[in-house]
Amino acid sequence: MHIKFQQHVYQALLAEAIRQDKPLARLCNEILETAAHIFDNTPDIKPALASKATLNGDINDRDSKN
16 A cells, blocks of 8 residues: 655654654554544544545545635
8 A cells, every 4th residue: 555645744653653663554554443443433424524525535625714
């Protein structure tokens, strides 16, 4: 899997991986597993996220800018 991060996000993840003494890939996997668990077990989150998603995967921010 290939994931792109903004530079500041990558640096924060890398710093946390170093702090926890684990590979960055393992840390990212744990974060994604936790997010998937939350997503699967929070009934109100799916409709809220679906309304903000766009076709190319970017988040639609127009509601938060008004």
